[in-house]
Amino acid sequence: MDWTGLVFETIDMRSFSNLWFWIVLAVFWSTTSHWVLxxxxxxxxxxxKQGGQAAQDLEDMVRIQVNRRLFIVEQAGLWLVALVAAVLAMLASLGFWYDIELAQALFLLGFPMSLVGLLSIATAERIRERGLSGETLWRKLTVHRFWVQVIGMVSIFVTALWGMYQNLAHGVLG
Incomplete structure (x- = not known):
């Protein structure tokens, strides 16, 4: 067996029947909902709970992350939108038009994450323009996390439905 055969046997390209894909999906969304902005x-x-230094640390971390994200958007936002749109269009075309399952899986990971990215940019802009701090900042971060979790739950549900369809239509072992 040559090395490419070994690689493709080890890394199953049929994503939806691969346990590793589902583990990656769960870890991906768990991490995304834990790291808010x-x-x-x-x-x-x-x-x-603690206030004081813990509240100041949170505000400092949020300020750094908000400024960092908005700087990147101001400097390269148009290029990033074009690149993400091109990659998602390529994955959608390869996945759903040419029926390449790996591209479908990557699209089902990437598209909802692009929505989370847009939501994060909008939240960062609101935090900076309103100068949120204290309880209002905590509420904004909690609301942002809620919507990230909603996007994640819908994404996992759609991915699970599509994966079950693919496994039933193409056979799990076929």
Whole structure:
């Protein structure tokens, strides 16, 4: 057996019948909902309970992450939108037109994440323009996390439905 055969046998390209894909999907969305605007969400709870230095640390972390994200958007936003749109269009075409399952799986990971990215940019802009701090900042981060989790749940549901359809239509072992 040559090395490409070994690689493709080890890394099954039939994503929806591969346990590793589902593990990656769960870890992906768990991590995404924990890191709100690049800040671990447990800092919000700590700031609520303890106040003082914990609240100041949260505000500093949010300010750094908001400024960082908005700087990237201001400098390269148009290029990023074009690149993400091109990659998603390529994955959608390869996946759903040419029936390449790996491209379908990557699209079902990437498209909802682009929505989370847009939501994060909108939230960052609101935080900076309104100068949110304290309880209003904590509420905004909690609401942002809620919507990220909603996007994640819908994404997992749609991906599971599509994966079951693919496995039934093409056979799990076929």
């Amino acid at each position: 690049g800040v671990p969400f447990d800092m919000v709870g700590r700031a609520r």
